[in-house]
Amino acid sequence: MKKGWRLPDYTLAQETGPPHKREFTMSCRVENFVESGSGTSKKIAKRIAAEKLIAKLQSLPPNFPEVVKRSSCTWDLLKNSSGEHILSLKRNPLSASSTDYVKILADLADEQNFIVNYLEIGR
Structure with missing residues (x-):
């Protein structure tokens, strides 16, 4: 706290x-x-x-950040963003078989300043 x-x-x-x-x-x-x-x-x-x-x-070091920087990414912010990756998503369909969804999401996260956590689900 x-x-x-x-x-x-x-x-x-x-x-x-x-x-x-x-x-x-x-x-x-x-x-x-x-x-x-x-x-x-x-x-x-x-x-x-x-x-x-x-x-x-x-066990964290004493100089560990007091407040973790929180990014807030909402649907409206993404929808109205003029970032390069967002605009590319708007122009190009995701249905192509060679689409690298992980890379797209990673690039988008970097551009829009949010964190992506992946959960591997067994097949």
Whole structure:
């Protein structure tokens, strides 16, 4: 809180085991820092994730930025932008088979000053 960061965000990452013996994995995120914890209840899993994240945050160097620069990128800002990559997207269809979507998104993120996080989903 004293660094000006947002409150932690907790997400259920995984739920395994039979109904009478569940195992929960929760993730705890503050800004760009994430830790996970597992336990026999969501409350325990949250607590473990939070404790791990607190330990990580306490190990940061003292000169670590007090406030993380937040970029706000909204649909209206993108739609009305006159950036080179946005204009290219407006002119060219994305349906071409050789389209490199990851590169397009990375270039767009650089141009519009937002961060892209990728989540690999198994096939």
